[in-house]
Amino acid sequence: MTPADTLRFATRAATAWPLRTALMMLAMSIGVAAVVVLTALGDGARRYVVNEFSALGASLLIVLPGRTETGGVNAGSFVSSTPRELTNADAAALLRLSLVQRVAPLAVGNAEIAVGGRLREATVVGTSADFLELRGLEIGQGSFLPREDFNRASAVAVIGDTLRSELFPGQGAVGRMIRVGDTRLRVIGVLAPSGRGLGMTTDELVLVPVATAQAMFDTSGLFRIFVEARGREALPGAQRQVEERLRARRDGELDFTVITQDAVLGTFDRILGALTLGVAGIAAISLAVAGILVMNVILVAVTQRTAEIGLLKALGARAGTIRAAFLAEAALLSVAGALAGFALGHVGAWGVRLAFPELPAWPPDWAVVAALATALGTGVLFGVLPARRAARLDPVQALSRR
Amino acid sequence: MAQIELEHIDRIFKLGDSEVHALRDITLRIEAGEYVAVMGPSGSGKSTLLNLLGLLDRPNAGAYRLEGRDVTTLSADEQAAVRSARIGFVFQSFHLVPRLSAAENIGLPLVLAGVPAAERAPRVARALQDFGLEGRARHRPDELSGGQRQRVAIARATIMRPAMLLADEPTGNLDRATGHEVTALLEALNAAGTTLIVVTHDPAMGERARRRILMEDGAIRQELQAAAAAPEAPGSGSTAPPP
Numbered sequence: 001m002t003p004a005d006t007l008r009f010a011t012r013a014a015t016a017w018p019l020r021t022a023l024m025m026l027a028m029s030i031g032v033a034a035v036v037v038l039t040a041l042g043d044g045a046r047r048y049v050v051n052e053f054s055a056l057g058a059s060l061l062i063v064l065p066g067r068t069e070t071g072g073v074n075a076g077s078f079v080s081s082t083p084r085e086l087t088n089a090d091a092a093a094l095l096r097l098s099l100v101q102r103v104a105p106l107a108v109g110n111a112e113i114a115v116g117g118r119l120r121e122a123t124v125v126g127t128s129a130d131f132l133e134l135r136g137l138e139i140g141q142g143s144f145l146p147r148e149d150f151n152r153a154s155a156v157a158v159i160g161d162t163l164r165s166e167l168f169p170g171q172g173a174v175g176r177m178i179r180v181g182d183t184r185l186r187v188i189g190v191l192a193p194s195g196r197g198l199g200m201t202t203d204e205l206v207l208v209p210v211a212t213a214q215a216m217f218d219t220s221g222l223f224r225i226f227v228e229a230r231g232r233e234a235l236p237g238a239q240r241q242v243e244e245r246l247r248a249r250r251d252g253e254l255d256f257t258v259i260t261q262d263a264v265l266g267t268f269d270r271i272l273g274a275l276t277l278g279v280a281g282i283a284a285i286s287l288a289v290a291g292i293l294v295m296n297v298i299l300v301a302v303t304q305r306t307a308e309i310g311l312l313k314a315l316g317a318r319a320g321t322i323r324a325a326f327l328a329e330a331a332l333l334s335v336a337g338a339l340a341g342f343a344l345g346h347v348g349a350w351g352v353r354l355a356f357p358e359l360p361a362w363p364p365d366w367a368v369v370a371a372l373a374t375a376l377g378t379g380v381l382f383g384v385l386p387a388r389r390a391a392r393l394d395p396v397q398a399l400s401r402r
Numbered sequence: 403m404a405q406i407e408l409e410h411i412d413r414i415f416k417l418g419d420s421e422v423h424a425l426r427d428i429t430l431r432i433e434a435g436e437y438v439a440v441m442g443p444s445g446s447g448k449s450t451l452l453n454l455l456g457l458l459d460r461p462n463a464g465a466y467r468l469e470g471r472d473v474t475t476l477s478a479d480e481q482a483a484v485r486s487a488r489i490g491f492v493f494q495s496f497h498l499v500p501r502l503s504a505a506e507n508i509g510l511p512l513v514l515a516g517v518p519a520a521e522r523a524p525r526v527a528r529a530l531q532d533f534g535l536e537g538r539a540r541h542r543p544d545e546l547s548g549g550q551r552q553r554v555a556i557a558r559a560t561i562m563r564p565a566m567l568l569a570d571e572p573t574g575n576l577d578r579a580t581g582h583e584v585t586a587l588l589e590a591l592n593a594a595g596t597t598l599i600v601v602t603h604d605p606a607m608g609e610r611a612r613r614r615i616l617m618e619d620g621a622i623r624q625e626l627q628a629a630a631a632a633p634e635a636p637g638s639g640s641t642a643p644p645p
């Protein structure tokens with residue numbers, strides 16, 4: 001039998017039992033669609049986070065108090081206790097390094113914001129003028145924090161756009177006074193809306209000079225220091241300079257950690273990539289289940305068409321011809337199911353993107369290729385057994401079956 | 403050299419502990435172009451003999467030479483090739499593929515033999531015409547009468563121009579008139595030179611064959627050669643065209 005005839009014969013056989021074929025395709029397509037949608041979600045989350053962090057700038061160094069062994073980020077980087085604090089003086093010292101362009105110290109806490117009768121809980125970030133450029137933020141009204149000594153606790157604040165609309169509905173905020181904790185501050189600027197729906201947003205932040213925040217929260221230490229090198233190429237040199245300078249300032253002790261943006265990104269990339277892979281793996285299990293279903297469908301087909309197989313043999317069909325015909329049928333069902341699932345998965349991913357516009361939920365190419373290949377592979381693999389059984393049937397006995 | 407030469411053929415089916423001797427020591431020669439009826443009570447081994455002749459089954463002992471070639475030692479695929487080229491089967495229950503049209507059923511042996519579609523079409527069209535099925539080409543088996551179904555089956559059995567036709571009770575599922583029609587069709591093919599071996603219960607049909615083999619309990623009990631049979635039929639063994 002020529003390949004074209006084998007395919008035609010298999011197609012006729014598959015379409016002769018439409019319900020069975022449809023159910024079979026449904027199972028296969030659900031498996032493939034699951035892989036496509038879940039990897040789209042996983043990879044979308046990964047890309048979203050990576051983009052979000054990239055917004056911080058590519059030549060960023062982050063200095064954390066405490067020591068973690070690897071250069072990368074692990075749980076310890078975020079919770080390590082502070083052996084010796086990072087101080088404003090440390091931050092100021094870093095600003096004088098040749099390869100460093102910007103420095104923004106960070107002191108963070110929660111406080112109650114009050115304007116007139118209105119009360120609201122908000123995150124207060126103590127930082128410096130460089131923070132604006134460092135984070136790629138834009139000022140909507142007024143001006144950002146003044147460029148001044150890190151130890152100067154000016155009584156000013158810049159607020160996020162959401163806070164502005166909640167605290168000063170329908171009126172200008174710049175120049176007004178707010179109370180943050182026990183401290184009265186003058187609003188000198190409002191950030192432009194950040195326009196992001198998920199994750200970190202600056203719309204609900206109160207930004208104050210770092211010394212102001214430290215006085216508010218009664219601390220002299222810093223949560224971390226953001227350092228921007230003079231360009232991406234200067235990053236390794238800047239990291240070395242930062243480490244040397246800080247070490248010198250603390251009697252040669254290395255009780256702080258300098259990580260790069262790349263390390264943070266790389267870690268998130270790896271974690272979320274692994275997550276996507278795991279999700280894809282779980283979805284692929286449904287493909288294996290579909291494969292077993294293919295096997296059963298073809299086994300039923302072989303039983304149902306036993307007399308036909310006997311006839312084909314009587315008409316001179318070789319064992320290989322019969323094997324090929326049933327394998328082609330299995331492959332056909334798998335491919336059709338996989339393609340349907342592919343379409344279904346893309347519709348699903350489109351739905352996800354519609355529901356969460358900020359999530360770039362596109363299935364990665366590797367997942368699509370892997371899903372289609374797995375579908376075809378399992379279909380054919382699980383088709384082999386019934387196909388061989390068909391080819392081995394004894395023609396006389398097969399013919400006597402009605 | 404006879405077309406078919408069976409020597410001391412035994413076929414034994416094992417069912418658990420018991421053995422069924424379906425064929426015992428069958429020795430038989432059939433010349434090309436002969437018309438042979440195999441008769442006998444149910445269970446006497448007629449179908450087993452026919453399956454063996456058609457290379458669908460292998461003997462437990464004995465030799466089978468087809469056109470001078472020992473075919474019992476051939477591999478399964480080699481036997482399939484012989485079936486495809488030399489042997490046509492007609493069954494009592496027609497054995498048409500239900501989802502395929504009459505034309506597709508007739509063309510099936512060509513498809514299996516890998517004959518290209520362009521070459522198949524005219525041969526199938528010709529066969530449809532020869533067997534009076536022109537108007538039925540696109541009909542599926544369930545849309546055909548019993549006689550039409552068997553004609554499709556015969557057209558299918560002869561589309562590869564085999565040297566021999568094996569028919570196992572071809573009229574068994576047909577009414578009397580239709581049975582006669584089908585018998586006449588098979589006899590016409592035999593008259594054109596094809597060896598015809600028919601298993602039948604019907605004495606009337608058996609009477610028509612020039613040679614009758616009577617089986618009983620797996621053995622040949624009696625052979626009748628109708629010496630003066632059918633003078634109008636030209637196709638005797640010696641005058642049949644070579645395969």
Ligand SMILES: Nc1ncnc2c1ncn2[C@@H]1O[C@H](COP(=O)(O)OP(=O)(O)O)[C@@H](O)[C@H]1O
Binds near residue numbers: 416424443445
């Ligand atoms: N596959 C088989 N397994 C066991 N016994 C069989 C098988 N095929 C045929 N037989 C037995 O062989 C004998 C001859 O059968 P068969 O050739 O079909 O008879 P007939 O066609 O003359 O009615 C019967 O006794 C039958 O039961």
Ligand SMILES: [Mg+2]
Binds near residue numbers: 448449450
């Ligand atoms: Mg029988």
